[in-house]
Amino acid sequence: MRLIVARCSVDYAGRLSARLPSAVRLIMVKADGSVLVHADGGSYKPLNWMNAPNHVEEGEGRWTITNPKGETLVITLEEVLSDSSHDLGTDPGLDKDGVEADLQVLLADHPGEIEEGMTLLEREYATDIGPVDLLCRAADGQVVAVEIKRRGEIDGVEQLTRYLEFLNRDPLLAPVRGVLAAQAIKPQAKTLAADRGIGCVEVDYDALRGIESNVLRLF
Amino acid sequence: MRLIVARCSVDYAGRLSARLPSAVRLIMVKADGSVLVHADGGSYKPLNWMNAPNHVEEGEGRWTITNPKGETLVITLEEVLSDSSHDLGTDPGLDKDGVEADLQVLLADHPGEIEEGMTLLEREYATDIGPVDLLCRAADGQVVAVEIKRRGEIDGVEQLTRYLEFLNRDPLLAPVRGVLAAQAIKPQAKTLAADRGIGCVEVDYDALRGIESNVLRLF
DNA sequence: GTGTATATCTCGGGG
DNA sequence: CCCCGAGGTATACAC
Incomplete structure (x- = not known):
């Protein structure tokens, strides 16, 4: 990793055009070629950048990076103002716990926690407009589409509504009802869900x- | 801005849990207190971070940052392995061109590019649930709501559907139809749009x- | 402050 | 390779 502190101006042309006037900034060049231009504030997002894979052409006071x-x-x-290089080696990477996928695995194993007597038909059930998180059967035999979110917001209700619209066209499944399962559900999402019978x-x-x-532990 | 290259391990606990085992990484501390932990690869997203505002407690070989x-x-x-500080000053910030707002201006000037014979009635037409990007009149006289996106995805179709539902309650406008205009539209979005007559x-x-x-140039 | 819409989103997974 | 969905999304803006 190379770290350069320099007064510089930066131009990006690609998906849009963006220009940074002259100022002192940190330029980070990673081992894979990624180039990041950071200011001394804002948050983790660089002001400008170019991800790997790319080609860095280091000219006289002017770098041209193309992808x-x-x-x-x-x-x-x-x-x-400063130019240093460091050998960091490869990173073992990040272990995460508590994301939606973890929640989906747990609920797939314990559909009864969603509704008493519910059983799993299929996880990631494919439709033309995307996969339904869990397709289940309720205690009364009706098919239930379950959308799982870490945080239940309006998006989740919209997503589930779309799935239900398509699922209910399948005479082998219809009538299908929907359940939004999340660690916390916002009042607006609850209201919209109720309005749609979800x-x-x-x-x-x-x-x-x-x-x-x-x-x-039992096994 | 302080730049530290160090062998370190990192733990985050908050909205989820994440752990980084021991490795050599760059730790960047910005003037506003933001802390970023970068590996020598991946792209612009740090492995782990804490945005400002926060509180950094620098202990003996152990930093605890809380927000x-x-x-x-x-x-x-x-x-x-390395520890240096640099005074960067404040950044003048980024100028952009080519984002959705720019596309909206261009299409508002040339509604005929959306549909032959289309004319603009109003830009950012206000409804109770938000502004419609362009309200136009088609060659046949019908009112058309145009939703503009840089990239057309399902969200855009949902958004336009909500607007249409509302616009069609206005007897002075109804019947209103919808058009999604974007530089590129994804297949799923096209499918959903077609399904809804958009x-x-x-x-x-x-x-x-x-x-x-x-x-x-003509003027 | 909450809610909504955008992003050079990034990132990872599946076909 | 594209397509799709999640994200500690972040960020800006309106109400």
């Missing part, structure tokens, strides 16, 4: 994980 | 800009 899509990033260096279930991730580990 | 929401980032420093138009931003500059 296979034909996008270009031109950095004009006016004054280099059920809402708030699930406790930590409690589910507890059930899961209890089950594992 | 007002109660999220924490703990960095355990095992070996510091038209799709793919527009060439560069060509539009060419028309615009030709028009300007």
Whole structure:
């Protein structure tokens, strides 16, 4: 990784055009060729950047970075204040827990936590407009489409509504009803869901994980 | 801006849990307190981070960063290879061209590029649920709501559907039909749009800009 | 502050 | 390779 602190101006032309007037910034060049231009504020997003794979042409006070899509990033260096390189090696990467996929696995294993007596028909059930998180059968035999979100918001209700519209055209499945399952559901989403006859279930991730580990402990 | 290259491990606990095992990484501390942990690859997103505002507690080989929401980032420093600080000053910021707003201006000037014979009634036509990008009149006299996106996806169809539902309640406008205009429209969005009787138009931003500059050249 | 729409979104997975 | 959905999305803007 190469770190350069320099007064520079930057031009990007590609999906849009963007220009940075002259100022002192950090230019980070990663081992894979990614170039990031950071200011001393904002948050984690660079002001300008070019992801790998790309080609860096280092000219006299002017770097031209191009990628296979034909996008270009031109950095004009006016004054280099610092320039250092470091060998970092490859990173083992990030372990995450608590994302939607984890919640989906837990609920697929314990559909009864969504509704008493519910059983799983299929996970990631494919439709023409995308996969339904869980397709289940309720205690009364009706098919239920379950949309799982970490946070239940209007988007989730819209998404589930679209799936239901398509699922209900299949005479082998119809009538299908919907349930939005999330760790927390916003009032607006609850209102919209109720209006469309969609059920809402708030699930406790930590409690589910507890059930899961209890089950594992039995075997 | 402070730049530290160090062997470290990192733990984040907040909206989810994430852990980075020991490796050499760049730790960037910005003037506003933002902390970013970067590997020597991937692209612009840090492996882990904490945005400002936050509180950094710099202990013996262990930094604890907390934010007002109660999220924490703990960095355990095992070996510091480099530690430098630089004064960058404030950044003048980024100028952009080619975002959705620019496309909207161009199409408002040339509604005939959306449909032959179309004329503009109003830009950002206000409804109770938000502004319609363009309200137009088609060659046959019917009112048309145009939703403009840089990239046409399902969200855009949903948005336009909500507007149409509302516009069609106004007896002075009804019946209103909808058109999604974008530089590129994804197949799923086209399918959903067709299903709802919404038209799709793919527009060439560069060509539009060419028309615009030709028009300007005439005056 | 909440809610909504945009983003050079990024990132990862599946066909 | 594209397509799709999730994200600690972040960010700007309106109400």
